[in-house]
Amino acid sequence: MNNKGILFFFAGFIAMLVFGWFLFPSLMYQKLEQPFHFSHVTHTEMTGMSCNDCHYVKSDGQFSGIPTNENCSMCHMGILGETEDERIFVEEYMMQDREVPWFVYSRQPENVYFPHVQHIDFGEISCERCHGEHGTSESLRPFQRNRLSGYSRDIWGPSISRINNPAGIGMKMNDCIRCHEQSELTIGCIGCHK
Amino acid sequence: MSKRFNRRDVMKIVGGGIAGMVFTPIPWKLIDDLSIWTQNWSWIPVPLKGDINYKYSICTICSAGCPVRARNVGTQPVSLWGIKNHPVNNGALCPLGFGGHHLAFHPARLRHPVKIVHEKNKISTEKVSCADIISLIRKNIESKQTPQTGNLIAMLDDRPGRTVSYAYRAFLAQIPNGTYITTGTDETDSMQGLYEILGTENQEYGFNIEKARTIVSFGAPLLEGWGIPGRMMHARKNGCRILQVETRFSHTASVADRWLPVKPGTEAVFALGLANVLINENLIDTDKLSYQSANFDKELKNYKECIAGYTPAYVAGRTGIKEELIREIAREMTTETPSLVICGREPAAGPFSREEQIAIWGLNFLLGNIGPGNLIVPRRSVPAGASFSETKLASVKKISDLPDHSIRVLMIDEAESGHAIPWQLIERKLVADNPLVISMSPYLAGMTKRADYVIPAPTQYESCQDIPPSFDSQTATYAVSAPFYTPPENVIQPTEFLNRLAEDIGIEKTNGSYTDMIKERTAEIYEKKRGWIYIPHNGRLIETADVFTGQQFWSHLNNGGYWIDEPLEQADNYSISLFGISHDRGSFEKALRQIDKSYPSENTTYPLALVPFGWRGVVDSGPVTPLITKLYQETEFRKGTNRALIHPETGGFSRLRDGAQTTIVTDSGELQVRIEFNDSVMPGVVHVALGPDQDSITGVKEVRIKENILSVCSLKDNGTWRMTPARIGTV
Numbered sequence: 001m002n003n004k005g006i007l008f009f010f011a012g013f014i015a016m017l018v019f020g021w022f023l024f025p026s027l028m029y030q031k032l033e034q035p036f037h038f039s040h041v042t043h044t045e046m047t048g049m050s051c052n053d054c055h056y057v058k059s060d061g062q063f064s065g066i067p068t069n070e071n072c073s074m075c076h077m078g079i080l081g082e083t084e085d086e087r088i089f090v091e092e093y094m095m096q097d098r099e100v101p102w103f104v105y106s107r108q109p110e111n112v113y114f115p116h117v118q119h120i121d122f123g124e125i126s127c128e129r130c131h132g133e134h135g136t137s138e139s140l141r142p143f144q145r146n147r148l149s150g151y152s153r154d155i156w157g158p159s160i161s162r163i164n165n166p167a168g169i170g171m172k173m174n175d176c177i178r179c180h181e182q183s184e185l186t187i188g189c190i191g192c193h194k
Numbered sequence: 195m196s197k198r199f200n201r202r203d204v205m206k207i208v209g210g211g212i213a214g215m216v217f218t219p220i221p222w223k224l225i226d227d228l229s230i231w232t233q234n235w236s237w238i239p240v241p242l243k244g245d246i247n248y249k250y251s252i253c254t255i256c257s258a259g260c261p262v263r264a265r266n267v268g269t270q271p272v273s274l275w276g277i278k279n280h281p282v283n284n285g286a287l288c289p290l291g292f293g294g295h296h297l298a299f300h301p302a303r304l305r306h307p308v309k310i311v312h313e314k315n316k317i318s319t320e321k322v323s324c325a326d327i328i329s330l331i332r333k334n335i336e337s338k339q340t341p342q343t344g345n346l347i348a349m350l351d352d353r354p355g356r357t358v359s360y361a362y363r364a365f366l367a368q369i370p371n372g373t374y375i376t377t378g379t380d381e382t383d384s385m386q387g388l389y390e391i392l393g394t395e396n397q398e399y400g401f402n403i404e405k406a407r408t409i410v411s412f413g414a415p416l417l418e419g420w421g422i423p424g425r426m427m428h429a430r431k432n433g434c435r436i437l438q439v440e441t442r443f444s445h446t447a448s449v450a451d452r453w454l455p456v457k458p459g460t461e462a463v464f465a466l467g468l469a470n471v472l473i474n475e476n477l478i479d480t481d482k483l484s485y486q487s488a489n490f491d492k493e494l495k496n497y498k499e500c501i502a503g504y505t506p507a508y509v510a511g512r513t514g515i516k517e518e519l520i521r522e523i524a525r526e527m528t529t530e531t532p533s534l535v536i537c538g539r540e541p542a543a544g545p546f547s548r549e550e551q552i553a554i555w556g557l558n559f560l561l562g563n564i565g566p567g568n569l570i571v572p573r574r575s576v577p578a579g580a581s582f583s584e585t586k587l588a589s590v591k592k593i594s595d596l597p598d599h600s601i602r603v604l605m606i607d608e609a610e611s612g613h614a615i616p617w618q619l620i621e622r623k624l625v626a627d628n629p630l631v632i633s634m635s636p637y638l639a640g641m642t643k644r645a646d647y648v649i650p651a652p653t654q655y656e657s658c659q660d661i662p663p664s665f666d667s668q669t670a671t672y673a674v675s676a677p678f679y680t681p682p683e684n685v686i687q688p689t690e691f692l693n694r695l696a697e698d699i700g701i702e703k704t705n706g707s708y709t710d711m712i713k714e715r716t717a718e719i720y721e722k723k724r725g726w727i728y729i730p731h732n733g734r735l736i737e738t739a740d741v742f743t744g745q746q747f748w749s750h751l752n753n754g755g756y757w758i759d760e761p762l763e764q765a766d767n768y769s770i771s772l773f774g775i776s777h778d779r780g781s782f783e784k785a786l787r788q789i790d791k792s793y794p795s796e797n798t799t800y801p802l803a804l805v806p807f808g809w810r811g812v813v814d815s816g817p818v819t820p821l822i823t824k825l826y827q828e829t830e831f832r833k834g835t836n837r838a839l840i841h842p843e844t845g846g847f848s849r850l851r852d853g854a855q856t857t858i859v860t861d862s863g864e865l866q867v868r869i870e871f872n873d874s875v876m877p878g879v880v881h882v883a884l885g886p887d888q889d890s891i892t893g894v895k896e897v898r899i900k901e902n903i904l905s906v907c908s909l910k911d912n913g914t915w916r917m918t919p920a921r922i923g924t925v
């Protein structure tokens with residue numbers, strides 16, 4: 001290969017590196033706005049609520065997940081405050097008895113069984129370990145939906161390379177395994193894939 | 195350098211781009227996302243969403259009857275789990291049981307009565323009506339056949355003791371030449387030798403495994419699936435030692451405290467060698483034994499003479515186990531006490547012969563293990579239910595005891611024993627000219643592929659089924675497997691089919707539905723007011739006497755409760771026969787000499803010993819759950835069908851390489867296998883695996899009857915096929 005050939009080869013090589021590391025991740029994920037904004041910090045700091053007031057483990061061990069209108073109805077039967085988001089929530093959802101179609105950042109595939117109760121109550125893991133600072137957020141960041149799999153970017157984690165992901169970042173099977181290994185907990189396939 | 199940008203330059207840029215791509219996340223991320231994408235195709239079933247609730251029931255895949263807790267979304271079970279600390283199985287399930295709720299959706303599922311059209315090794319199905327099948331059976335019943343031309347109307351049931359088994363027997367007792375048969379391939383059959391020694395057929399016995407400190411297992415797959423698996427695992431956790439006497443380095447042998455690799459077919463010789471040491475070194479408690487058995491002194495004298503030749507030196511030569519080790523094991527059996535001896539059966543290789551069983555079980559008598567409070571304890575039978583207790587029932591016969599070509603109509607109950615049944619064992623009993631074989635099965639798999647017609651039966655968790663005690667249970671137990679699903683429209687309960695048939699031929703039908711029959715049986719158990727019922731919801735044992743009404747008792751059982759009887763306290767005085775009641779010393783010795791001669795084969799045409807092997811619940815070619823594919827197809831943790839394990843030395847002798855395709859040739863035919871070298875296999879022995887058949891995993895469209903290793907095993911007149919002289923051919 002002459003000099004020109006080497007130059008073109010490297011041009012292609014470098015262009016692909018730039019594409020692969022910087023453009024490809026944003027192409028793979030589609031940014032979707034949540035139906036309206038929700039401030040966790042308003043709920044926790046102004047009303048003194050904690051995570052498990054809304055996202056709690058039921059008496060039979062099931063996790064309640066994202067609260068439904070029924071949970072919110074205790075305070076939001078009418079419009080509280082003046083924000084546009086509050087108006088949308090009350091008028092378009094509460095009053096019309098429609099559940100809010102939230103995009104769930106940490107939704108796992110159907111073949112995964114993740115018992116919150118085991119991790120929170122028995123493992124004594126804090127919510128932040130997997131969900132980060134979500135509980136103190138002012139508003140909801142856009143949901144980054146993988147164009148192929150449909151799952152959230154939070155599952156893969158923010159770093160596209162996934163190299164040296166710190167504990168609590170990413171929610172793929174390897175992240176579960178790593179955490180279990182660090183805690184010296186063994187679990188077979190059917191522990192999560194029942 | 196030319197200034198023109200040409201096609202080659204484009205190729206170089208593309209080449210550089212492709213090379214660069216390897217150093218970006220693109221290929222790795224796409225592989226990952228694509229694989230997840232394939233899980234989300236719209237036609238891939240996903241668990242329902244909705245309220246989670248829990249239901250309790252019993253697994254009926256095999257006769258162990260393990261209790262399960264189902265996690266349901268609405269009415270759909272999405273996972274099954276054992277019930278922690280359950281007194282029957284300590285909460286353990288086997289891999290088959292974990293996926294039991296998937297079986298209703300198996301691709302080989304039948305949803306309509308069908309006729310099976312047999313072409314060469316291939317079958318197809320045509321829809322028929324249940325009435326067509328009934329009229330064919332009626333014609334056969336009415337045809338004036340004689341014993342010479344074969345006239346038996348038989349029902350094959352390999353899970354006797356269930357309420358449906360009594361219904362079959364009541365039905366058969368009413369029709370001319372009605373015969374109720376079992377193949378004797380289940381685990382109960384390996385206890386026949388013990389019953390022969392104790393001279394009893396009607397008294398049931400079980401094992402107090404929890405009390406044993408040492409278990410000497412003769413080929414029983416104790417830690418893979420024997421009896422109720424959870425009991426054995428629990429005993430092991432509590433420090434019970436296992437000494438495994440087995441030619442093959444099985445999974446159980448690999449985790450046992452000692453593996454005693456005897457040459458194939460010499461297990462009984464090894465047992466008699468142990469008996470010889472026990473007696474001659476005065477390691478047995480003669481006072482206790484003569485107290486237990488009125489005729490002990492006379493029996494012992496005879497027995498001692500009979501086994502005098504089985505000295506450790508002789509046995510060492512025959513079995514390949516060192517003389518000193520034989521003595522050591524015998525001594526260990528009397529120091530690491532209480533020690534139990536179990537005569538097992540390999541799920542694929544089948545049971546030991548009756549004489550081998552007697553030789554092995556006899557050790558328990560010498561160790562003083564039999565009787566209440568010991569390791570082998572008598573237990574009560576579970577009553578059959580009021581209507582069957584007063585009805586004439588056809589007697590239970592073993593298929594090998596029937597004359598060849600005597601069965602004209604064979605109906606098969608497809609509840610599997612989990613153990614292999616060579617089709618030849620059944621085929622040789624069918625009339626040569628046009629036998630009629632009807633299978634009552636939920637699937638087009640296993641023996642059903644050999645049938646002429648199939649009545650689609652409900653499968654796991656689709657109908658109410660009852661669970662008599664497992665053969666190893668130390669007391670009587672009884673449970674009811676409550677359904678989770680409604681069966682498909684044209685599925686017919688076997689008792690319902692019998693009732694339609696009874697109506698057609700003008701004999702008496704059974705009372706009520708199948709659930710009513712089971713209810714009637716529970717009523718009889720309740721009336722005795724004995725034992726306890728375990729309530730899985732709260733983990734409590736309630737005394738049967740404290741349950742207010744029979745209806746309440748039924749309701750507990752129908753919600754996953756398990757009835758456990760009290761131990762049977764009966765006088766421990768027996769009249770025993772160490773040669774078995776059907777033998778005298780002469781015939782026992784003769785049979786032993788023959789067994790002793792069976793290995794090594796003197797046959798130069800077939801110099802190898804072929805011994806099949808497999809795993810309970812899979813070898814019967816019935817449908818298996820998706821979890822099993824992980825064990826067979828993905829990890830090869832278990833060896834798949836027709837994988838032949840040989841020692842490299844045997845391979846070298848036959849000029850074979852590891853992984854070669856070749857044939858195993860025996861007197862009964864030949865079979866293509868794939869060779870796998872394995873140092874743990876004895877030279878001169880070939881172990882061929884019997885795994886799930888492909889159709890029982892995936893239920894393919896074109897169903898074939900594939901031959902497996904059982905088709906080339908030589909079936910003896912006593913119905914056993916443990917070892918066959920063979921040679922390795924080449925393809």
Ligand code: SF4
Pocket residue numbers: 253254255256257258259260286287288289290291292422423811
């Ligand atoms: S041992 Fe038998 S009854 Fe128990 S879980 Fe396994 S298949 Fe089911």
